[in-house]
Amino acid sequence: MCRLSAITASDYFSPMETIMALETMKEGHDGSGLGLMLKNLGGDFEGLKEYPILSGICSQKGMTLLDDFMKSKGFRVKHMWTPRIKPMPGIQKRDFYIAKAYEYPEEWRDRPMSEKEDLLMRTRLELRAIGEPDQSIFAFSFYPDVLTLKEVGDPLEVAQFFGLDKSDSLKAKIALAQGRQNTNYAIYLYACHPFFIQGYASMTNGENTAFVPIREFLMSRGNPGYIGYNSDSEVFTHILHYTCRTLGFPLNYYKDVITPLKDSEIEGRSDREALGLMKKSLRPLCIDGPNCVIGFTPDGTVFMVQDSKKLRPGAVGGVKGKYALMSEECGITRAIPERDQSTDIYPMKYDMVIISPNAEEVTVWNQLRN
Amino acid sequence: MEPASQLDSNYDLSIQDFPYIIEWREDRCTRCGKCTAVCPVKAITPSVAAQRLVESEGASPMPTSKKVTRHVVVQSRDIDRYCTGCGTCSLVCPAEAIKPVYNSHNRFLIYKNKKGDAFKRGGRRNDPSISTVDKLKFTRISMLTDPALDAGRHEFRVRSLLGRILPPEELPLAVKDGKLVKMNEKFIPPVREIFPIRIGSMSVGALSPTMWEGLAMGVAYLNEVEGMPVVMCSGEGGLPPRLLKSRFAKYFILQIASGYFGWDEIVHAIPDMKEDPAAIEIKYGQGAKPGDGGLLMAYKVLKLIAKIRGVPEFIDLASPPTHQTKYSIEEAVAKMIQAMSMAWGFRVPVYPKISGSKTARAVLNNLARNPYAAALCIDGEDGGTGAAYNVSMDKMGHPIASNIRECYLDLVSQGKQNELPLIAAGGMGKGGHLAANAAAMIMLGASAVDIGKYIMQSAGNCLGDEYNRCNLCNTGRCPRGITTQDPRLYRRLDPDMVAQRVVDVFRVADVELKKIFAPMGRSTELPIGMSDGLSVADRAIAERLGISYAC
Numbered sequence: 001m002c003r004l005s006a007i008t009a010s011d012y013f014s015p016m017e018t019i020m021a022l023e024t025m026k027e028g029h030d031g032s033g034l035g036l037m038l039k040n041l042g043g044d045f046e047g048l049k050e051y052p053i054l055s056g057i058c059s060q061k062g063m064t065l066l067d068d069f070m071k072s073k074g075f076r077v078k079h080m081w082t083p084r085i086k087p088m089p090g091i092q093k094r095d096f097y098i099a100k101a102y103e104y105p106e107e108w109r110d111r112p113m114s115e116k117e118d119l120l121m122r123t124r125l126e127l128r129a130i131g132e133p134d135q136s137i138f139a140f141s142f143y144p145d146v147l148t149l150k151e152v153g154d155p156l157e158v159a160q161f162f163g164l165d166k167s168d169s170l171k172a173k174i175a176l177a178q179g180r181q182n183t184n185y186a187i188y189l190y191a192c193h194p195f196f197i198q199g200y201a202s203m204t205n206g207e208n209t210a211f212v213p214i215r216e217f218l219m220s221r222g223n224p225g226y227i228g229y230n231s232d233s234e235v236f237t238h239i240l241h242y243t244c245r246t247l248g249f250p251l252n253y254y255k256d257v258i259t260p261l262k263d264s265e266i267e268g269r270s271d272r273e274a275l276g277l278m279k280k281s282l283r284p285l286c287i288d289g290p291n292c293v294i295g296f297t298p299d300g301t302v303f304m305v306q307d308s309k310k311l312r313p314g315a316v317g318g319v320k321g322k323y324a325l326m327s328e329e330c331g332i333t334r335a336i337p338e339r340d341q342s343t344d345i346y347p348m349k350y351d352m353v354i355i356s357p358n359a360e361e362v363t364v365w366n367q368l369r370n
Numbered sequence: 371m372e373p374a375s376q377l378d379s380n381y382d383l384s385i386q387d388f389p390y391i392i393e394w395r396e397d398r399c400t401r402c403g404k405c406t407a408v409c410p411v412k413a414i415t416p417s418v419a420a421q422r423l424v425e426s427e428g429a430s431p432m433p434t435s436k437k438v439t440r441h442v443v444v445q446s447r448d449i450d451r452y453c454t455g456c457g458t459c460s461l462v463c464p465a466e467a468i469k470p471v472y473n474s475h476n477r478f479l480i481y482k483n484k485k486g487d488a489f490k491r492g493g494r495r496n497d498p499s500i501s502t503v504d505k506l507k508f509t510r511i512s513m514l515t516d517p518a519l520d521a522g523r524h525e526f527r528v529r530s531l532l533g534r535i536l537p538p539e540e541l542p543l544a545v546k547d548g549k550l551v552k553m554n555e556k557f558i559p560p561v562r563e564i565f566p567i568r569i570g571s572m573s574v575g576a577l578s579p580t581m582w583e584g585l586a587m588g589v590a591y592l593n594e595v596e597g598m599p600v601v602m603c604s605g606e607g608g609l610p611p612r613l614l615k616s617r618f619a620k621y622f623i624l625q626i627a628s629g630y631f632g633w634d635e636i637v638h639a640i641p642d643m644k645e646d647p648a649a650i651e652i653k654y655g656q657g658a659k660p661g662d663g664g665l666l667m668a669y670k671v672l673k674l675i676a677k678i679r680g681v682p683e684f685i686d687l688a689s690p691p692t693h694q695t696k697y698s699i700e701e702a703v704a705k706m707i708q709a710m711s712m713a714w715g716f717r718v719p720v721y722p723k724i725s726g727s728k729t730a731r732a733v734l735n736n737l738a739r740n741p742y743a744a745a746l747c748i749d750g751e752d753g754g755t756g757a758a759y760n761v762s763m764d765k766m767g768h769p770i771a772s773n774i775r776e777c778y779l780d781l782v783s784q785g786k787q788n789e790l791p792l793i794a795a796g797g798m799g800k801g802g803h804l805a806a807n808a809a810a811m812i813m814l815g816a817s818a819v820d821i822g823k824y825i826m827q828s829a830g831n832c833l834g835d836e837y838n839r840c841n842l843c844n845t846g847r848c849p850r851g852i853t854t855q856d857p858r859l860y861r862r863l864d865p866d867m868v869a870q871r872v873v874d875v876f877r878v879a880d881v882e883l884k885k886i887f888a889p890m891g892r893s894t895e896l897p898i899g900m901s902d903g904l905s906v907a908d909r910a911i912a913e914r915l916g917i918s919y920a921c
């Protein structure tokens with residue numbers, strides 16, 4: 001089973017903290033990959049908050065293609081970060097790992113953020129389409145203040161390979177890290193968590209048994225961003241995006257979409273009328289599999305949510321200003337040793353743990369009481 | 371001189387031409403006469419036969435002959451009195467002296483056309499081969515990364531929705547104080563939560579009073595005692611007014627077909643109805659006899675039936691193949707859905723039922739554009755009927771599996787797969803695997819399945835099968851009392867026992883559906899369209915249905 005490690009804090013911290021937490025949970029993953037997604041960046045990117053960052057991997061050829069494409073679209077490079085690679089046995093180095101902050105094309109600068117988000121997503125998808133056939137370009141995210149790193153290998157070694165343990169150039173207030181348990185599929189970078197779309201990100205453990213109907217439903221929504229699905233967990237991110245951005249529902253309704261209540265339970269909710277309608281209309285997005293989902297939204301809220309039978313563990317703990325959301329408790333201990341363990345939260349089947357931006361407040365939203 | 375053709379019985383049929391040959395054991399027969407009395411077609415008759423016995427006594431042959439007369443049972447070689455293989459004679463025989471044996475060399479259909487009268491019968495397609503649906507297997511088993519659920523321990527919700535479902539983007543919802551509230555201005559189509567196996571349309575009239583009553587009681591029990599929202603369709607011809615006006619009306623789907631039989635009574639009952647019906651089904655076609663109308667033979671139109679249907683007694687009740695007052699199915703669908711919806715104040719889902727056809731997608735797309743269309747029921751070639759031409763049953767129609775699948779994928783391409791439920795009918799449980807067939811159809815994209823023949827077989831012990839056994843439903847001489855209006859026959863059927871069996875069938879289907887869904891890791895919502903769960907050991911089928919090939 002994959003292991004999940006997320007930290008949200010009011011101050012910048014090194015992403016190594018999430019990886020060390022992942023390391024303590026090592027028994028669960030076989031070290032077949034690391035995905036790391038950072039938000040609210042410090043270090044090199046602290047002064048570049050409004051510039052969208054394109055994160056990805058390119059071959060020599062891909063790099064030229066990418067640069068030409070971005071130039072043709074009017075994006076100008078503002079800053080480029082590349083990790084200082086430390087060769088590691090067992091990790092095959094690719095040509096370029098990049099995080100490039102761009103200036104928006106001239107005519108887009110004054111457009112509203114939602115339009116900019118559409119431009120960024122389209123651009124990322126176009127890059128993906130150019131680079132996917134020969135794997136010359138992998139574009140993971142393209143969004144302001146968000147950076148993604150992914151590579152196949154043991155998570156700690158991948159982190160060392162990227163030099164994260166040696167450099168302060170990358171810091172963040174939110175970090176999601178996933179240690180991959182390779183199941184039966186060949187490891188493909190687009191199948192690595194966390195997944196991202198227009199400010200929404202999530203990572204998951206467990207398999208998604210309702211994957212095909214969910215994928216078909218999402219892909220038929222007319223949103224060009226709902227593609228990929230090299231991993232059955234990517235749909236969790238897109239459901240989040242669909243619920244919050246497309247439908248405009250508050251975040252806690254994500255729980256109601258993926259794990260709808262029974263009709264008798266809905267009766268006890270003050271928003272029962274809306275919920276009854278939602279349950280029917282969003283029926284194909286109900287997840288049935290055993291999953292723990294950890295994610296963030298564009299405003300910096302971080303959450304953890306469980307499948308309706310709580311077949312996958314997950315725990316949240318921390319101190320004011322810094323919280324860890326982990327698939328194992330030992331991960332919390334590693335990340336925030338000073339926290340009072342008795343205050344740890346184990347979200348149960350009706351719970352959704354929501355941590356407000358800057359790790360200010362933790363709420364456990366209970367689905368039965370709204 | 372007599373012509374040789376007569377002397378040699380040249381124009382008679384040989385017993386080998388018949389589909390069932392009676393094996394009668396003279397040594398066991400007690401000559402009670404029960405078998406010949408009970409035979410619904412007079413295929414066997416008591417007779418006397420003179421026999422010459424040649425005997426010889428003593429050491430050297432000295433043959434003497436004597437004539438004896440014996441009572442025998444003989445099988446008719448009149449094609450109109452062919453043995454149907456129903457086996458009723460065996461049932462009543464106290465000495466196990468008689469049974470029909472299927473004769474695979476028969477040439478029945480070649481001769482069953484006397485006086486230009488084409489063979490008509492009840493039942494379903496006479497094809498005993500394994501149907502496509504029965505070939506599908508559930509191969510995606512959750513194990514390690516994904517623990518299987520426990521059918522006995524975890525909570526399961528085996529429910530489906532019947533009715534037009536709004537796309538999420540069109541829900542009239544707004545956020546107020548962080549909560550979603552429903553805005554009032556928009557019409558929300560009615561949607562029912564149902565058990566995903568329904569009892570399909572079989573009319574009061576086609577079925578005997580005892581059979582119909584038994585089904586209805588079973589359905590009411592399932593709903594009220596077992597908490598299983600099983601619904602049942604009236605078939606064409608309405609419902610007894612007392613039932614219409616009762617609180618049980620909500621478990622029934624009222625069918626309107628091209629003869630509009632029974633609707634006078636229904637329309638008059640509307641003001642007195644305490645409950646809305648579960649839905650209205652507009653019948654445009656039937657899988658067993660695509661393009662044919664309904665037919666209730668005169669001898670089934672007894673007093674009650676005549677009253678419910680609003681017609682005189684003892685006349686043939688034929689429904690035309692199409693709704694005559696409408697120019698086209700598009701118009702018919704639009705206007706009838708509108709009219710039926712209005713009759714119940716838009717509180718009742720209204721949907722059409724068509725026979726499986728290559729053109730089903732055209733109908734589907736028409737419905738997809740009509741915001742009042744509540745579902746589409748497609749009845750495949752293996753659907754049953756009370757009366758139809760054999761040629762229609764055997765050769766007309768479309769298999770249900772690919773028909774449902776292509777319709778579902780069509781909806782997927784439009785993003786409407788959750789808006790318009792598809793209901794699959796025709797051959798469900800034909801091989802005995804009801805729950806497996808239902809689950810397979812659901813994974814191909816159906817929201818529910820209908821059963822007809824299966825419930826007749828399981829709850830009424832119907833004798834019919836795909837070797838043309840019995841299939842006398844059209845004659846009014848049903849030996850089980852299921853499809854007859856003759857009190858001497860239908861009193862054989864105890865409605866309480868029918869009801870009990872209906873309950874048994876649905877409870878078992880519920881358990882078996884869970885036993886299928888649990889290992890596949892599904893419990894909360896029906897796995898509609900979960901096609902990755904299915905495989906088949908036939909490449910062509912796998913390709914056509916868009917599922918995997920496994921062997």
Ligand code: SF4
Binds near residue numbers: 459470
């Ligand atoms: S099997 Fe049925 S039709 Fe044939 S002889 Fe016996 S009772 Fe008659």
Ligand code: SF4
Binds near residue numbers: 844847848
């Ligand atoms: S037993 Fe009755 S219902 Fe069944 S096939 Fe025979 S006549 Fe038809």
